[in-house]
Amino acid sequence: MADWGSEGDTSAWAAPVEVATGRKYAEEWDGGPTDEFESVGANDGDFDTAGTKDDSFDRDGAEANNFGTCYNCGQEGHNKVDCPNPRVFKGTCRICEKEGHPAALCPDKPADKCRNCGEEGHKIADCEGKRVLDLTGVAEKTPGEAWAEIAKADKERDLGDLREAIQVLQKADRDLTYHALELQFREKGLKTNLIAYEKDITDTFTLMDLDGKTGRQYHVGFYFSAKAPRGSLKDAWPESPEQNLERLQNAGIPVDSKIPKCGNCGELGHIAKSCKDEKKERERIQIKCVNCGEVGHRARDCTQQRVNRFACRNCKQPGHNAKECSEPRSAEGVTCKNCDGMVGHGRGRCPKPVKQEEFGDDFGGDDETPATGFDNVVAPEAFDVPDDGGNW
Numbered sequence: 001m002a003d004w005g006s007e008g009d010t011s012a013w014a015a016p017v018e019v020a021t022g023r024k025y026a027e028e029w030d031g032g033p034t035d036e037f038e039s040v041g042a043n044d045g046d047f048d049t050a051g052t053k054d055d056s057f058d059r060d061g062a063e064a065n066n067f068g069t070c071y072n073c074g075q076e077g078h079n080k081v082d083c084p085n086p087r088v089f090k091g092t093c094r095i096c097e098k099e100g101h102p103a104a105l106c107p108d109k110p111a112d113k114c115r116n117c118g119e120e121g122h123k124i125a126d127c128e129g130k131r132v133l134d135l136t137g138v139a140e141k142t143p144g145e146a147w148a149e150i151a152k153a154d155k156e157r158d159l160g161d162l163r164e165a166i167q168v169l170q171k172a173d174r175d176l177t178y179h180a181l182e183l184q185f186r187e188k189g190l191k192t193n194l195i196a197y198e199k200d201i202t203d204t205f206t207l208m209d210l211d212g213k214t215g216r217q218y219h220v221g222f223y224f225s226a227k228a229p230r231g232s233l234k235d236a237w238p239e240s241p242e243q244n245l246e247r248l249q250n251a252g253i254p255v256d257s258k259i260p261k262c263g264n265c266g267e268l269g270h271i272a273k274s275c276k277d278e279k280k281e282r283e284r285i286q287i288k289c290v291n292c293g294e295v296g297h298r299a300r301d302c303t304q305q306r307v308n309r310f311a312c313r314n315c316k317q318p319g320h321n322a323k324e325c326s327e328p329r330s331a332e333g334v335t336c337k338n339c340d341g342m343v344g345h346g347r348g349r350c351p352k353p354v355k356q357e358e359f360g361d362d363f364g365g366d367d368e369t370p371a372t373g374f375d376n377v378v379a380p381e382a383f384d385v386p387d388d389g390g391n392w
Helices: 143-156 159-172 178-187 241-248
Strands: 037-040 193-197 205-208 218-223 251-256 286-289
Touching (some): 178 193, 193 241
């Protein structure tokens, strides 16, 4: 380990590899409106951030029971989602298959088990035990066979095979730790380095080591070089091999903490349905038709004539574009940016003088004469061009 961060180290580096099982730490996907409809409101999609479906419109786009009977209490004037009365369960319990109560209130309901350690008597938010690791999908081999696969993947610089080989070794040796793994990597002269560095994760994830302990402090990554791969990681990188080994004793990879987060108050440990705080008002998502522009239905349910998006924008006829159109130019639907949004002409044909702020104070015009945008244009002959035709 004397060559830690030495200048002669020309080894390439690669992105860290997650080793332990569990759901991978993933970025949030940011969806958007489709070609068929677009959403207007605070959020995209058919669900709000609390996970409650917007019942203001039914599957066919028609308004759903806005002035009919509440499906919860039977009264008129509001929907089930806005019902002020206690919810009335209608259905069969999935535990005892009897009617009249939900599974949460079933008298035959078994004792709750912790989703982290599998033991009874506490919830996952209060669990201090190890997570039960599911390695049933990992091949069963001896430690020697696993180390042979690790050496082969390290030689080929294949991080995918290296990850699988370490999982095989983890199943063969349940006492394996990141600290011991790094020591053996150095003794065997492998190129791969286990680095414990600082990295922030979201509050719904936790760092877990190979033994199933959660709540670790440092993030483990697999690199082909002991040096920080980029400048942004230098402050988070260990200063020496000794510090790295010390950090590896309290390091892990990000996995789902399995602790729910409330969409109403933002606290961990419960969902919005069970939140005791006052329900926050959320803007209802409205559906807007991309064919006629009206709110309340989708394009597939629109009764107006379909608009051909590929037709000529000048004459509205298919088969050619506006550049090839032989009809006189039409200003239908054109909004002028010079005269406060009047429809029927563009800024180039606007009868009003061009606004001074369109060009700024240095582009012509004065306090008394409206700027045209061409007052300060200098003729080409005004420039002093060298006689020898040199570049300038």
